[in-house]
Each structure stands twice: as C-alpha cells, then as structure tokens.
Amino acid sequence: MDWGMTNRFSKIIKPKNGRCVMLAVDHGYFLGPTEKLEVPQRTIEPLLPYVDSIMLTRGVLRTSLSPLSDVPIVLRVSGATSIVGDDLSNETITTSLEDAIRLNVSCLALSIFVGSKYEHQTLANLATLVDNGERYGIPILAVTAVGKEMVRDARYLGLACRIAGELGAHVVKTYYCENFEKVIEGCPVPVIIAGGKKLAKEIDVLELTFNAIKDGASGVDMGRNIWQSDHPIAMIKAVRSIVHEGFSLKEAADLLVTEKEIEERNTVVVKQKKI
Numbered sequence: 001m002d003w004g005m006t007n008r009f010s011k012i013i014k015p016k017n018g019r020c021v022m023l024a025v026d027h028g029y030f031l032g033p034t035e036k037l038e039v040p041q042r043t044i045e046p047l048l049p050y051v052d053s054i055m056l057t058r059g060v061l062r063t064s065l066s067p068l069s070d071v072p073i074v075l076r077v078s079g080a081t082s083i084v085g086d087d088l089s090n091e092t093i094t095t096s097l098e099d100a101i102r103l104n105v106s107c108l109a110l111s112i113f114v115g116s117k118y119e120h121q122t123l124a125n126l127a128t129l130v131d132n133g134e135r136y137g138i139p140i141l142a143v144t145a146v147g148k149e150m151v152r153d154a155r156y157l158g159l160a161c162r163i164a165g166e167l168g169a170h171v172v173k174t175y176y177c178e179n180f181e182k183v184i185e186g187c188p189v190p191v192i193i194a195g196g197k198k199l200a201k202e203i204d205v206l207e208l209t210f211n212a213i214k215d216g217a218s219g220v221d222m223g224r225n226i227w228q229s230d231h232p233i234a235m236i237k238a239v240r241s242i243v244h245e246g247f248s249l250k251e252a253a254d255l256l257v258t259e260k261e262i263e264e265r266n267t268v269v270v271k272q273k274k275i
Contacts, residue, residue, distance in 0.1 A: 004137025008106045009170060011072035012053050012139065013190055013218055019243050020171075020192055020219030023051040023236070025060065026076040026109075027223060031083050036228045040064040043227045050236045055109055055141075055221060058095055062103075074141060075100050078110035078125060089113035089145070093125055097132045107171070108133055109141040114160040115150045123167060130168035142169035143194075154179040161187040173221050176212045184216035195222030202235065203253055209242045210249045219243050234259030 001009065013020050025044055027034045037043050041064035044054065048071050055074040056065070065071075077095040081088050091111055100108055110129055112122045126142055133140045142164035150156045152175050164172045165188040174183065176193045184191055193212045199205050205225045212220070220243060222236075229235040238256035241247040247255065 002137055005134075005139060005170075008072075008137065009139045011106045012074065012141075012171060014052060014244075017244065018190070018218055019213075020190075020221075021050070021052045021236070021240050021243050022074060022192065022219065022221040023047055023054045023226065024195070024221050024223030025054060025056045025227070028060065029057050029076060029079045030081055030088060034224075037223075043232075046233055047226065047236055050233065050240055052219075053106065058099060058103060072106035073103065074107040074109050075103065075105040076109050077129070078122075087117060089116035089118040089122060091118070091122055091125065093129065097136065097138075100138065101136060105138065107139045107141050109143060109173075111143040111145055112160065112164060113145045114163060115146045115156065123163065126164065126167050126169060133170075134168070139170035140168070141171045141173060142167075144172060144174040153177050154182045158183040158186045161191060165189045171218075176208055176215075176217070180212065180215040180217070190218035191216070192219045192221050193217050195220065195225040198224040198228045202229065202256060203249075205229075205235065206238055206242065206249055206252045206256065209239050210252065213242055231256075231260045231263050234263050 025040055027037060040060045044064055053072040053074050057076045077093055078091045079094045080092045081090050108129060110125055112126050113119055130140050144160035144164060146156045146160055154177050157174050157177055161172045161174050161183055170189055172187055172189060172191050173194055209220055226232050226236050234256055237259050238252045241255050242252045
C-alpha cells in the first residue's frame with residue numbers, strides 16, 4: 001500500500017489492534033425510511049463519539065453529518081434497487097469516484113451478490129471499483145451476500161469472501177455463521193461482521209460480537225442492533241468493549257446494564273431541562 005491507501009485504511013481497521021467498530025446507517029438506500037432512522041441526523045449524532053467509522057450514502061453524509069466531523073467515512077457507492085423492486089442484486093455503481101474524493105471519504109463500499117442472477121454484474125462492479133480505488137489510494141469494502149437459493153453457511157459465505165479478496169477488496173463484510181473460523185481462514189483480507197436484522201435480545205447481540213471476534217473477525221459493522229435498541233449508546237459501548245478492550249461476554253453484559261442506567265438518568269435530566 002502507498003501512503004494514502006495506508007493512511008485511509010488505518011482509519012477503518014485500527015493499526016493498534018487490527019480491530020474495527022463501524023456504524024452502518026446506509027439502510028435507506030434500498031429500504032427507505034427505516035424505524036429509528038427516519039431522521040438520520042437524530043440517530044447518528046449521539047453515537048459518533050463511540051464509533052471508529054460510519055457507513056452511509058452521500059445523500060445522508062451531506063445532509064446529516066457535519067463537515068467538521070472527524071469520524072472516518074465509509075461511503076456506500078452501489079445501489080439503484082429497492083425493497084419493492086424485482087431483484088435487490090441488480091445493483092450498479094451510483095456514485096462517481098470524483099464525488100467520493102470531493103467528500104474526502106476513507107473507504108468505498110459496495111455489495112456483491114454471489115450466486116444471484118446478477119453475480120457477474122456485481123463482481124464486475126467490485127473489480128472496477130478496486131481499480132479506481134487503487135488509482136487514488138482509497139480502500140474498498142466488499143459487502144457479501146449470497147443468492148436466494150443459498151444458505152448463509154461457512155461454505156457459501158467463505159466462497160463470497162474469498163472471491164471478494166481475490167478481486168482486490170481490502171476489507172470484507174459478511175454474516176457470522178457456524179464454523180466462521182473457516183470463512184476467516186479462507187479470506188486473504190480482514191473480515192468484519194454484519195449485525196443484520198435487530199435481534200430479539202440484547203445479550204444475543206453481544207454474543208454475536210463476542211463469538212465473531214473469538215473466531216477471527218476484525219470487527220463489526222452494525223446498524224439496527226445499535227440504533228434500534230432502546231439504549232443505543234449503552235449498546236455500542238458494550239459492543240466496543242468486546243471488540244477493542246477484549247471484554248468477556250459477561251463483562252460486556254455487565255457493562256451494558258451499567259451504561260443503560262447512566263443513559264436513562266441522562267435522559268431524565270435532559271427532559272427535566274426542557275420543562
């Protein structure tokens with residue numbers, strides 16, 4: 001890696017421990033207004049002090065994040081499909097490299113859909129984006145998905161991650177699964193896990209994080225399991241404690257309880273000041 005690429009990459013995967021806590025708020029690009037992300041700025045601002053980077057689209061970046069912020073930007077640059085369309089995998093590149101440079105982003109992100117009807121198209125998108133990223137020193141995050149007929153298991157997620165690495169992605173985002181260590185072993189670049197849909201219990205989120213880190217993940221890129229929580233700040237602090245501080249599952253769960261109490265007290269104080 002040259003200087004620019006190394007500098008940007010270090011803002012995503014922290015060189016001190018090789019770990020990453022990324023906040024995902026790019027859901028609107030295909031889901032539209034999502035619960036508790038209806039007004040992105042309101043959701044994002046309280047969480048910024050606790051994240052290493054934030055993944056979002058250029059529209060939300062320009063309208064919902066201060067240009068004075070020093071939080072590294074992972075810019076979602078693929079899309080052009082929606083939840084009501086025929087096929088979510090029919091993505092194209094939706095943001096020019098010139099605009100990404102203008103926005104001073106630290107990383108570019110796009111989805112690949114291995115095993116889908118549009119597998120070739122999305123993999124070609126990745127290859128093109130890697131070429132452009134290498135030209136200007138911007139790392140690429142490949143977000144893996146698999147075709148509808150495929151199960152999210154180590155075999156297929158391992159396939160998708162390996163292909164992403166082979167095509168030149170610098171970081172890969174995928175789902176956690178049984179035998180996840182095999183996915184890690186077969187991927188030549190760092191792997192971070194997706195949080196996915198909001199889990200039923202808070203402890204499930206912490207367990208997902210703990211197991212992924214234990215099995216070799218470099219970090220997390222979580223969204224709904226953070227900002228759809230009743231206590232988003234407490235949740236991200238607990239997740240961060242596992243990723244960056246090596247907390248056990250019990251230690252993180254205890255921290256979550258403590259931070260929830262603090263968050264509730266702070267909320268009461270804010271409400272009283274408004275009265």
